Amino acid sequence: MNFHILAKLLGLLQLTFGASMLPSLCWSVYYRDGAFAPLASAMAITLAFGAALYFWGRRKDEDIFRKEATATVGLGWLLSAFFGALPYYFAQLSEMPTFADCYFESMSGLTTTGASVLADIEAIPKGLLFWRSWTHWLGGLGIIMLFVAILPYLGAGGRALVRNEVTGPVKEGLTPRIKDTALLLYRLYIGYTVVETILLMMAGMNFFDALCHTFGTLATGGFSTQNTSVAAYYDNGAIEIIILIFMILAGTNFALMYAAIRGRPLKLWKDAEWRFYISIIGGAALVIAILLLSSNTYQAIDHALRDSLFAVVSLLTTTGFVTADFEAWPVSTQVILAVLMFFGGCAGSTGGGLKIMRWAILFKVAQGALDQVYRPRTIRKPKIGGVLISDELQVSTLSVFLLWVLTFLLGAFAIALIEQGRIDLITPFSVSASTLNNIGPGFSMVGATQNYGFFLPSSKWVLSLLMVLGRLELYSILVLFVPRFWRVS
């Protein structure tokens, strides 16, 4: 490990991150909400830390190797969540009594989980409310991706960095010209942001709420500025539809959508992952609507379809906005929703979870294993969208699936252990699934209408770890715990 390179990169990253606190500061000034001092001190400390680290690490330029890149991404996220927690901490909010609460909220924002310790969201100073939603936007496409887009040319080092942050099983398109790619993706991201904000304002939201909900949507985050989440706008169908459509867009591969918008709309339909993604949304929403009607939970078809579609898209894309309390729905619909939580968005989208692409590969592998039983001599490699799935990709996808399940179970056990006697048997599993997959709401004690405030501080650290494990798809965080990884070689 080359610690100088690591320090230099982390320092630059924190300088960028500290600078990104500026808009929140402006909102704080505009609303005179009393959060100026906490935000300004947090920003100053972050910038000072970033500068110090950068100057210690600065020497003549050296190449960034794979190890340093991995460490930068893993540590970069952990550090950003730390500095992102400072505004909350300095504001001394009554609902965030410990630093664990602040770190949890910050990590939840950056990883676009959207789980909150707050019950009374509307009571929070606007500057902090904006910071909360803004962390979603920063974390959505990725803080490292932003960093690579902004900073002067990093060469192959930029590619190694982004590799560890971009989601999905295959890292195509990560050429050494990664800076250009990052800029293109951010152009689309900003375009979406402008359009959704304007649409939400046209539908009746004020600028502040429109901006915050846009961040929550496009990053598949889920933080709202309302105590009752998007259900607060339930009478305004237009707002719900706008958010629904942009959640679907946010769960779509950004590079694919960029190509589609650039005059190749057929690319979308030809993409096997996207077809699978849309089929899951349509199929699950339909099945749940039928179950809601047949169980007499809902009487009207349009009402059932509306709520089931929103819940499916919100949980599948791992956004976590809520319009209906799905805990009052039949158990069978909850089982579907619980399984969808592990699916997630498409590879290369802002969605969390295991990603649709991995599930497509897993289903093909399962089908292949079944075929093998009665046709042992036929060797037919599984294909997706006409492309062969290599043995290597099969093993690596299955390995991620396995590690994901193990992390989920270990997380549930840790929470059950810490919260001894305070929770039921569903909650540890539910909360582990919800944070690992970067969703936010779950079942039982973290249901659609609840929050994470009641957890003990130790649980909040564990859950923060689960969130970043999920966001970075495990490896970049897990290796930080391997002593050999840190050896100066």
Place this chain on the structure above:
Amino acid sequence: MNFHILAKLLGLLQLTFGASMLPSLCWSVYYRDGAFAPLASAMAITLAFGAALYFWGRRKDEDIFRKEATATVGLGWLLSAFFGALPYYFAQLSEMPTFADCYFESMSGLTTTGASVLADIEAIPKGLLFWRSWTHWLGGLGIIMLFVAILPYLGAGGRALVRNEVTGPVKEGLTPRIKDTALLLYRLYIGYTVVETILLMMAGMNFFDALCHTFGTLATGGFSTQNTSVAAYYDNGAIEIIILIFMILAGTNFALMYAAIRGRPLKLWKDAEWRFYISIIGGAALVIAILLLSSNTYQAIDHALRDSLFAVVSLLTTTGFVTADFEAWPVSTQVILAVLMFFGGCAGSTGGGLKIMRWAILFKVAQGALDQVYRPRTIRKPKIGGVLISDELQVSTLSVFLLWVLTFLLGAFAIALIEQGRIDLITPFSVSASTLNNIGPGFSMVGATQNYGFFLPSSKWVLSLLMVLGRLELYSILVLFVPRFWRVS
């Protein structure tokens, strides 16, 4: 598919199975319990069906190919559960009002699950009670294995048959001399049976109860003759210890134990799977005991260790005997127990679940995937006990794991769907895990002190299917649903 061969083999199997009803008939006569007529008619019908099938399929001898062998095993189990249900059905027990109840109880016996629809077990005629436990014994090492051991030399066909029934990821030792292997394994099984029965009688049980509990132990089944399971003997520590030890033996690879007994006891300790198995038992029991003491659920160390060890061994080996209500224990211990339910016994044991060997492979694969991240150029194949795990074995183990998880989730969804409005969110997952892994008790509505009687008939069919899917490790049952499999080629 060669339907004549299939019919001939299935006919022979049902002839064997029908004949195996004789001991129950004897007990019925001995106790004059009024179950003679149901048992005798069931036996007559089974034998007649077997004979008819055999005569239709009989022609000149032909080779048994892989497809026919797979179909024989899959259908053989489904059919045996059907004929095994007849004694219950003809007895018209009040707690088994539908045929679904009888089929469930029969499948639960054969697959050594031990889940029961009965609340008042002691009220059942002794002949049927014996049949219930006897189906455990038959299903333990496998009805196909028994069939191969008894029938005249089947050659390579016998090997193809047993392949589909024997558990675990590698099918070593399945030479064409499979008949000899089967006989050796049955020698050990019968030896265990004799020793445990005598020991239980010495500890104070009568012959009938000793025999039934021995069957339940050695097959890792879990049917008891007492309403409160093994907890009925809680004052008699000797009985509990005997059952505990034989559960551990039943969860051990039988071929390995045979070698150990034949003068090579070191073989046990040198076996990586067995060491892992014993470590899990010791580790989990210790952790649970500590949790029980620290949470003040138990005050005495010996008491906590005794109950935690029994619960761990009973669930890990997938036996399902109960001495303490673990649902009253802290949630953290329940999370451990829930995860152990998926582990199961060693490969080649009578235990269900995914098998210890598969988990050992899975952990090595996970470790390898982690190593790969920071040492991409080093290619180190994972090893178990000094033996390389081939790529093929990795993929096949991961595939079974994946299919297992998918089957578990699909099972939970089916149950939630059928039992709309009648169950909570834990029950479908719990019941799916408990039947797929052939355990018996689970959590919530199928907890340690409950039974499966309240489920709707359709659920009982689904659960029966899950049991046989788990017992035959999926493939031999799944392929029966593939139309192409049935093509006459």
